[in-house]
Amino acid sequence: MKTFAAIDVGSYELAMKIFEFSGKDKMREIDHIRHRIDLGTETYATGKLSYDKVEELSRVLKEYKKIMESYKADAYKAYGTSAIREMKNSGIIRDQIEQRTGINIDVLSNSEQRFLDYKSIASKGEEFDKILEKGTVIVDIGGGSIQISLFDKGTLTTTQNLKLGVLRLRERLNRINARPAQTEELLEEIDDAQLSVLDKFYLKDKKIENIILVDDYLSRYLMQKREESGTPGYISGKEYQTLMEFLRSSNARDIAFKMGISEENAQLLFISAVLLNRIITMTGAELIWAPGVTLCDGIAYEYAQQQKMVISSHDFDKDILDCAIQISKRYMGSRKRAETLESLTMTIFDSTKKLHGLGKRERLYLQIAAILHDCGKYISMVNLGECSYRIIMATEIIGLSHLEREIVANVVKFNHEEFLYYEALSRESSLDRQSYLTVAKLTAILRIANGLDRSHKQKFKDVKALLKDRELILTVDTKEDITLEKGLFADRAQFFEEVFSVQPVIRQKRGL
């Protein structure tokens, strides 16, 4: 049995959950402590955090440390989200806090954060799987932005970040100085541009039946109020309209009273509700589920996965790959060729484990790189490497951190372009030496795979790779003529040789 503390240093709240893991798949929340602290307003405006806020943050983190000690927690993980991310001197402040409290805060990129939110929903297990059987949209409403992820038959087809967070919208509304009665209308005008694009590109023609809501205001009410009748956390589209009617016809005070929240939060709840209502209208969803999870649940779930304590039925790597496939599709990448490359790279990767010493996560990078190897083609056939790199760097891939995305982008780039060595590369990139080596190794593999499929005719469907002494023997079972591949292979293989000191060799085995 293990006890774990998950800390979320959010934009307006510092939260900690204590979890207990027992048995193979039991994850139980035993405490949830929240402290309101507005870090967002300052860092969004000035990029820095005032002395007072650092003080307060340190004081509460120290208390949290005591609390986790009182539960005899085995481990903890603290993540900072946008407020910490957007701090110019985040490194200094985080170090200061660590020195004072002993708590190290890691920074999450948006895509990592959303992935954790997503994992937090997945931590609900069966309920999650069941809802995903039908077309589902996850609406994750944060302070600064909202994330909309679309699932089709259990497959993640896209995820988009829109700068329509509740705090951001409230700030805009306040600037316009809108009357309460106008709020809904104005909100619709503000969000329309972004939402209609979303609708046009992704939602149209998809049958969406369920919406999963992650937010801090409405979910709480849905979790609570529904306890009187029905299942807590669930509300039908129809019931939701009744709720909207109530919200429209009540002032902030009544809402606050009825829902047991502060008046300030009543406004945020209303914004949240309007956003959700827009999406319900767009999709025609019939069921809304608010699992009432927070980032902390995702942090704990991730920890449990790392500790191999939770065997999830859900394949998160597949979500990431699905996402990459959707991106490739969007830039008209060749699915067939990507499949060949995927299979080739995986074969080579798996048979050269002793050489590269890389793990499961790096295997995933390589696979994504194979899928996205030609996305830049969409823009320019000549500048394929650079364009691919730019596209990948500009596209969110859920579940990948910024650094991981950069690794993938570099592998794709150097597949086409001359490899830049660390000394040159580090001048324009933040990659550390370790990541650089990963890039080099994965590039070497992708390059020979690419070489094997030179003609793009998928002659090398069935390749066996065998490491023998200082040679990597690639046995191809094909009756086709592979003169072209053989001829140009030496060139491709050179880099591999440089990286691994092993020479790849092609052997053709003519089947009967």
Place this chain on the structure above:
Amino acid sequence: MGEKKNLYKNPEYYTNREMSWVLFNHRVLSEARDKNIPLFERLKFLSITASNLDEFFMIRVASLKDMVNAGYTKKDIAGMTAKEQLEKLGEQIHGLVDLQYSTYNRSLLPLLEQNGLHVVKKHEQLSKEDAAYLDKYFESNVYPVLTPMAVDSSRPFPLIRNKSLNLGALVTKKEGKGELEFATVQVPSVLPRIVEIPGENRKVILLEEIIERNIHKLFLNYDIVCVHPFRIMRNADLTIEEDEAADLLKEIEKQLKKRQWGEAIRLEVEEGIDKRLLKMLKKELAIGSEAVYAIDGPLDLTFLMKMYGLEGFDKLKAKKYTPQPVPKLPAGEDIFAAIREGDILLHHPYQTFTPVVDFIRQAAKDPDVLAIKQTLYRVSGNSPIIAALAQAAENGKQVSVLVELKARFDEENNIVWARMLEKAGCHVIYGLVGLKTHSKITLVVRREEDGIRRYVHLGTGNYNDATAKLYTDVGLLTCSEAIGEDATAVFNMLSGYSEPLHWNKLSLAPLWLKDKFLYLIGRERDAALAGKPARIIAKMNSLCDADVIAALYEAAAAGVKIDLIVRGICCLKVGIPGISENISVRSIVGNFLEHSRIFYFENDGNDEIYCASADWMPRNLERRVEILFPVEKEELKAELLHILQNQLKDTVKAHLLTPEGTYEKVDRRGKETFNSQDAFCKEATAMAAESKETENNRVFIPETHHE
């Protein structure tokens, strides 16, 4: 709907809370006047009426004076301004005091005499030997601690301490021109008020009489013209009373600086006091005639509690009841194992409070316990709970204690042991800004084989092992996951963290509790309107929240049958045609102080029953941290319902509120005589005996041969 609500809030439908309080003290006084009660118990009740009245003056009358001084004209729920209330109260309290002393003089004193205890009323009545004995007693014991003070042009009028008993005298200088001067001496509170005079028959005299007899020894250069005892009550409480509305509090706060500190609000003097002396006192204390109480007898009757303690009169006292062991928790039992078997209900003082103390004691020593968290409101002087908490902290447990410093009159006491806990390593929270923490909850977090398990005690009474022998309260010991989660959330909130995302079982004041009660009452109303049976039984100490009362009226008008058991103040009126004909109110004043709060709702056959730390008073629902908890195990629900039903059956100690607004003893004709408190004592004793018997029977019985 709005209009209808106003209908139920018509001031005519409400009794002023102060007047209702006077009625309550009359009920206590009626116990002192009840011939069926042992004589010394009656002394005790009379003493209680006196200390009640003192507290009432210091808190309520003082508060009303504040309102008048602040020019606050808002009316109370019964439509009375503060000034009107004070005027009316004046009359009522004078009547109450008259009755107190006629009870003392006409009933109790003669009975004491008959039963062999002579109270010497005046020192002039002493025999020579007795007088000599007392003079000697005065010189060796009393004289050394007295501080006589005389007033003249060079010495200002001395500060007369709040609630102290004093002797005031008019004196003239022996070599002077016969000018009257004022002199005073405090009757020392460190000495016993009652002094027993040795001899064949038992005789007692009050300390002030001894001093009065010897007063010339204190003012040697003066001639004594007259000597009379007097006593004052001051508005010395600088904290603002939480009972009042928020706007009033603001108003008074503004006025606070203007308020004359320690303004005298009551002056008690001996009847027949020298007019010149009285005039002088009134002038110096700046007090009007309406606040002067001329007393026919000894001032400050609380000495009767000491008289109760005199040895040798056991036959004139009620038989002492020993709280019984709880069958599910025999002594030495692993309390956590017992709770895991199922929730346990405790009914004090019929059942002993020891399990609650043991709960914390065992937790302090248990190596698996990680943390203990508790709220403390009023604890006893030498509290075993405090000792156990300190021990736990020393054993390395995380101990968090919320100590309510704002608990009336207990402040100094609280600070001392709070510091002690801090020294032992406990995390002590000194209350919350603007709120009194009145909830009674203890959480023990234990790490067990299959994970964290939380054990919770929730109660209606304070964690005070002394009062738990006198107050009737209920408590619940549980390790229910849902309540455990809520308890953790409660302590997170009390530590200053945000409220939880949702509550499982508990309802907290000041944020949610009132709504919950209104919801529960409203649900019965709806049931009644739908033609279903609907019923509410609620037991509490006081009922004066206008919103709750209006909801009760509305429910009763819809046909809900409502039985209320309200010990003290009740602002609700019964028998208002079309409004409260379905409501009955009874008050039980007995040997034990009724203190538990139990709420029963029929809920269309799925009855729900709750216990709480809160009364239906605005201060409980709006300005305190209080907890309402459901009791859900069927057999425990039955026990609670049984408590309520027994109290509804009571024909001995129950007074029924009449439509005229008076309280009358239950008409016993055709009913069996039933004293609910006695019945609970008997039941608890029987239950304990029965479980002991089964314990003794723990012999294995071998199976006999089968055919």
